[in-house]
Amino acid sequence: MSKQEKILAVKGMNDILPADAPLWELFENTAESILKSYGYQKIVTPILEETGLFARAIGAVTDIVEKEMYSFTDSMNGDLLTLRPEGTAGVVRAVLEHNLVYDGPKRLWYKGPMFRHERPQRGRYRQFFQFGAEAVGFAGPDIDAEMIMLCRRMWDDLGLDEVRLELNSIGNAEERLRHRADLIAHFEANIDTLDAEAKRRLHTNPLRILDTKNPAMQELVNNAPKLLDYLEAESLAHFEGVKRILDHNNVQYTVNPRLVRGIDYYNRTVFEWVTDKLGAQGTICAGGRYDPLIEMFGGKATPGVGFAMGIERIIELMKSGGEMATPNQCDVYMVHQGEAAQMQAFVLAERIRDAGLDVVLHCATPTGAGSFKSQMKKADGSGAAFAVIIGEDEMANATAAVKPMREMGAEQAVVPFDDVVDYLVDQITGGGGGHDHGDHTHCTHH
Incomplete structure (x- = not known):
């Protein structure tokens, strides 16, 4: 009998081995305990959703929908299905489908695998795990600040002290449209400086050009119109409200006017927790407000805000902060x-x-x-x-x-x-x- 060829994991799909399990348990137990202490309840949604859910929520011209989703046609009934690339759309779909906010706002949290066909790299896999929270039905800047402070408590409890907060406001749709027009004009006037990727995004998603890591484009991006300058009184007041609460609670942050979102449903507050210890992929947690999303799904206008953190990246950061003792398998x-x-x-x-x-x-x-x-x-x-x-x-x-x-x-x-x-x-x-x-x-x- 000939020796069978060894079967390996699918490229980009990562095994979590017993040696790392204690770190995962430490993170999950810490995160769940903190979410509970803030009044958040667990929600579990399917890994598979209709493809249209993500195309509608994330935006048809985003990299996620265009290039990264694992989508297929169900051979049994012809349905178009997708392995979820992120958690917010499914949670909000469940909130709307089950009318969860009928008796008031809800604080929810989730964890589980997500799937994106990206280039595998350190702490970033095609199947990756996220831990996230969504607060639905809250309109004020207070809930935005509470979520940020919740994250700070998590880093403190995990002993992650080399993490910093970046903060911005992307206003509302009308403010972004005015900014978008001027942004496109700015880039068109300097078209020869744009690389191929920037040119591709120029008329579909120009905000993403601000995220470029191309050194040749940094001066052009730095001189681009800043979205904060287009915010009107209501958006500015919300942003000032968030900052006031953070300042009062000694939460250190940097306002980063280049911090944007490539997903259509975000508005107003956006934030990221970043570190320099993981190379180019330094964001370990990203969040923001998404007031338009439930209405985009066919429900009544309902505000919302949330965050998601990549567990693999946090585990990498925990490993870099100290050596684990030999885990006890038993007493x-x-x-x-x-x-x-x-x-x-x-x-x-x-x-x-x-x-x-x-x-x-x-x-x-x-x-x-x-x-x-x-x-x-x-x-x-x-x-x-x-x-x-x-x-x-x-x-x-x-x-x-x-x-x-x-x-x-x-x-x-x-x-x-x-x-x-x-x-x-x-x-x-x-x-x-x-x-x-x-x-x-x-x-x-x-």
Whole structure:
């Protein structure tokens, strides 16, 4: 029989391996706890949506819709479907479909995989994970500021201190139209300086030209008309309201007039949290106000604001901030030799789990059950606080040997089977040499 060729992951689709799982859990647990503390509720939407949802919300002439979406025709009924490229459109569709704001505004959060056919690079994949929040039905600058402060609390709790806030207002549609006309005129007057991508975007999405990284275009972009100069009283008052709350709460920010959005539904406040530690792709969280979106979907005019953060990029930033200690796979590792000892190990392991501790019971590999020495090596590698050892002598005396694994020179104890659970609970949760139960994501960021 010929050897089968190894199957690899699809290009741009990334595996999250067990070694990184503690960091992911730390981020997710921190984020969910903070969202809950601000009154946000979880919402889960499908990965697949009708293609028209994103074309209507994001804009047909954006890079996402034109080049990056994974879209296909359902072979069963001919429906045009798309793997979601972002989370806001699906959440707002659900809000409208289920009339979630009938009894007042809603604070919602979500997490999950998104899909874009982009060039894979550090912290950026074709299947990537986002954590986001949407506040629907709130009109004032206060909710914008609250979301920004929520993010700041998240960076503080994760120990990410090299993150900065950039802020801008893109006004309303009428203000952007006037700015757009002058922007196009400015670029047309300097057409020879534009690169091919800028020329392609000139009449479809000229705001995106302001995002260019082309050094030859920086002076031209810097001298371009600034959208802030086109804002009228209402938009300016909203923006000043956001800044006033942030100033009062000592939130540091930079007003960046080049900070725009390539998606049609954004208006007024836009913000990004950025870092210099991840190379060119330095944005780890982006958000803004999208008051027109629900009306674009056929609902009554309802204001909204939200943000989304790329989890992979945040994990990269967490890794760069310090080394993780060896994660604890368990509190207790069960070592046993012989069939009778194995049976007793199963019984004790279940009792210890009943008490709320995590237990890994040694099981046989293709090379056999393993000697005491090899099993103890596995116990050490598991990060367990204690090894519980049962062999022929222990079975004869109805006792287990309980060995501390994390204390140099700590002595092994002989404990009757009936007392093992109480002994371990006292040692691990009572400060007698173990670690606090549940602290399985040790990290040096705090």
